[in-house]
Amino acid sequence: xxxxxxxxxxxxxxxxxxxxxxxxxxxxxxxxxxxxxxxxxxxxxxxxxxxxxxxxxxxxxxxxxxxxxxxxxxxxxxxxxxxxxxxxxxxxxxxxxxxxxxxxxxx
Amino acid sequence: xxxxxxxxxxxxxxxxxxxxxxxxxxxxxxxxxxxxxxxxxxxxxxxxxxxxxxxxxxxxxxxxxxxxxxxxxxxxxxxxxxxxxxxxxxxxxxxxxxxxx
Amino acid sequence: xxxxxxxxxxxxxxxxxxxxxxxxxxxxxxxxxxxxxxxxxxxxxxxxxxxxxxxxxxxxxxxxxxxxxxxxxxxxxxxxxxxxxxxxxxxxxxxxxxxxxxxxxxxxxxxxxxxxxxxxxxxxxxxxxxxxxxxxxxxxxxxxxxxxxxxxxxxxxxxxxxxxxxxxxxxxxxxxxxxxxxxxxxxxxxxxxxxxxxxxxxxxxxxxxx
Numbered sequence: 001x002x003x004x005x006x007x008x009x010x011x012x013x014x015x016x017x018x019x020x021x022x023x024x025x026x027x028x029x030x031x032x033x034x035x036x037x038x039x040x041x042x043x044x045x046x047x048x049x050x051x052x053x054x055x056x057x058x059x060x061x062x063x064x065x066x067x068x069x070x071x072x073x074x075x076x077x078x079x080x081x082x083x084x085x086x087x088x089x090x091x092x093x094x095x096x097x098x099x100x101x102x103x104x105x106x107x
Numbered sequence: 108x109x110x111x112x113x114x115x116x117x118x119x120x121x122x123x124x125x126x127x128x129x130x131x132x133x134x135x136x137x138x139x140x141x142x143x144x145x146x147x148x149x150x151x152x153x154x155x156x157x158x159x160x161x162x163x164x165x166x167x168x169x170x171x172x173x174x175x176x177x178x179x180x181x182x183x184x185x186x187x188x189x190x191x192x193x194x195x196x197x198x199x200x201x202x203x204x205x206x207x208x
Numbered sequence: 209x210x211x212x213x214x215x216x217x218x219x220x221x222x223x224x225x226x227x228x229x230x231x232x233x234x235x236x237x238x239x240x241x242x243x244x245x246x247x248x249x250x251x252x253x254x255x256x257x258x259x260x261x262x263x264x265x266x267x268x269x270x271x272x273x274x275x276x277x278x279x280x281x282x283x284x285x286x287x288x289x290x291x292x293x294x295x296x297x298x299x300x301x302x303x304x305x306x307x308x309x310x311x312x313x314x315x316x317x318x319x320x321x322x323x324x325x326x327x328x329x330x331x332x333x334x335x336x337x338x339x340x341x342x343x344x345x346x347x348x349x350x351x352x353x354x355x356x357x358x359x360x361x362x363x364x365x366x367x368x369x370x371x372x373x374x375x376x377x378x379x380x381x382x383x384x385x386x387x388x389x390x391x392x393x394x395x396x397x398x399x400x401x402x403x404x405x406x407x408x409x410x411x412x413x414x415x416x417x418x
Binding site: 008009010011012013014015016017018019020021022023025026027028029030031032033034035037038039044046053056065067068069070071074075077078081086087091092095096099100103105 | 226227228229231232233234235237238239240241242243244245246247248251253254258259262263266327328329330339341342343345346347348349350351352354355360363364378
């Protein structure tokens with residue numbers, strides 16, 4: 001039986017010892033959690049946990065491996081919101097450029 | 108609504124729907140348990156099918172969800188722990204078939 | 209953001225080996241997340257106040273909730289039976305609303321030690337255990353604990369004798385899991401509050417005993 005494993009389906013794989021990363025999440029990460037709860041609330045109903053997971057599973061392996069947990073959530077939320085036409089990638093990019101300017105970050 | 112086909116204690120085998128039917132995309136039966144047999148520990152209830160919920164579908168027909176208990180040595184032939192060690196996994200009914208015993 | 213090694217008296221599971229993540233608040237991903245939130249607010253999908261209300265609610269989600277349920281179960285056999293029978297219902301009766309998510313409570317005994325993982329993503333009962341630690345969501349933990357649980361438990365300082373079954377629970381679908389640890393010996397006279405103080409987050413995940 002051929003079994004093609006998706007990159008998120010890691011049960012049984014060996015990636016070395018568990019790095020005990022723990023502690024408080026940063027504000028931006030907590031806000032991602034808050035956004036997911038709001039978008040999936042019955043009043044808003046623009047996201048399901050199944051869609052969040054599917055979005056994470058289609059980020060690509062390199063992004064999946066590089067991002068912390070809430071980074072994966074943020075990228076999945078953005079992808080699904082664009083997919084649903086709630087906003088456009090251009091709107092996001094314009095806002096990111098504005099934030100870079102406000103914070104004095106390089107383009 | 109899909110009726111529950113299995114009872115607590117029944118021996119079941121996890122299907123490989125990707126290989127059998129070409130199913131791809133979002134699936135909740137981990138690859139490592141596919142093709143292995145275990146015992147139904149409990150029926151957890153009936154839930155929407157995540158394979159369509161993940162794409163904006165309505166999850167119908169809802170699927171009975173089971174907890175299936177496997178012997179670790181059955182899942183991992185090279186398992187190093189005691190023979191009594193087990194692993195339990197949540198699996199939707201359409202991924203299960205009666206085990207040939 | 210606090211450097212590793214600083215006193216975390218509010219957190220029962222921070223030991224000195226814990227690694228803190230670096231500050232990423234100006235990373236590309238954080239900028240994307242902030243931009244997404246601001247655009248959604250501009251479009252009226254939700255308000256800044258809604259986000260703040262969620263952040264406030266987050267502060268109420270803590271492993272102390274799960275610890276209280278465990279302490280009560282240790283003291284009250286009827287409550288323990290209810291918790292093992294239908295975790296979410298017993299939690300609701302005790303004042304902790306799982307908002308419709310089913311909860312399976314697994315009892316550690318002299319015969320069985322249970323440990324929880326989600327190999328496909330990172331399912332976790334946040335309302336009873338608080339935000340899950342980054343290690344719980346790591347590929348290292350998720351990959352190995354299903355196949356070699358005893359060596360992963362050793363990395364957490366937990367040795368389970370060969371006479372006890374180790375039972376791993378892969379939280380792959382709609383259930384959430386909490387461990388009911390074994391009550392430590394010599395705690396007969398303690399109050400419920402004092403018992404709850406003994407219950408660690410890692411004990412509720414099953415990577416540690418209490």
